[in-house]
Amino acid sequence: MDNLTNTNTMNTNKATLENHLKLDNKAMNNLASNMNDLLSDYHIFYQNVRGFHWNVKGENFFELHEKFEELYTKLYQNIDDLAERVVTIGFNPKHAYSDYLKNSIHKEITDVSHGEECVKHVIDGLGILAKSHRKVAEEAGAAGDIATEDMLTAFVGDLEKRMWMFTMFVK
Numbered sequence: 001m002d003n004l005t006n007t008n009t010m011n012t013n014k015a016t017l018e019n020h021l022k023l024d025n026k027a028m029n030n031l032a033s034n035m036n037d038l039l040s041d042y043h044i045f046y047q048n049v050r051g052f053h054w055n056v057k058g059e060n061f062f063e064l065h066e067k068f069e070e071l072y073t074k075l076y077q078n079i080d081d082l083a084e085r086v087v088t089i090g091f092n093p094k095h096a097y098s099d100y101l102k103n104s105i106h107k108e109i110t111d112v113s114h115g116e117e118c119v120k121h122v123i124d125g126l127g128i129l130a131k132s133h134r135k136v137a138e139e140a141g142a143a144g145d146i147a148t149e150d151m152l153t154a155f156v157g158d159l160e161k162r163m164w165m166f167t168m169f170v171k
């Protein structure tokens with residue numbers, strides 16, 4: 001009887017310490033919160049890039065208009081994958097712009113139309129976003145959530161490549 005009681009107690013404790021993926025619940029809770037912050041970063045940066053796409057003027061209009069669209073399309077895809085990963089690990093992705101504005105490291109950038117200035121903002125934004133990815137990817141790895149770590153690692157590699165290309169444009 002004592003053994004049975006002990007076993008039940010152990011199982012109950014285990015259930016509170018692990019989420020449905022059998023990962024540590026506290027670590028995953030912290031990870032989901034940081035993934036939601038990253039989601040906020042993405043949305044503000046995404047909207048900034050859309051603004052550059054719409055407002056850019058000058059001799060490089062056609063090229064930059066198209067490149068900004070390619071970038072925001074990729075950001076849009078990453079946003080959806082990131083939000084769906086938050087759901088997959090058992091939490092709710094934030095979806096209110098008020099939350100995004102409150103939690104994003106990125107600031108809203110408005111009324112910029114000079115091509116080189118737009119590109120410099122894009123390079124800066126990609127750098128900030130890449131830095132946040134590395135932090136969250138490391139946290140996912142430490143929590144044993146290798147799928148989130150892999151996803152974010154793939155994202156950061158792609159963002160860094162885009163950053164290189166935009167950097168070459170303003171050299």
Ligand SMILES: [Fe+2]
Pocket residue numbers: 053069
């Ligand atoms: Fe467009």
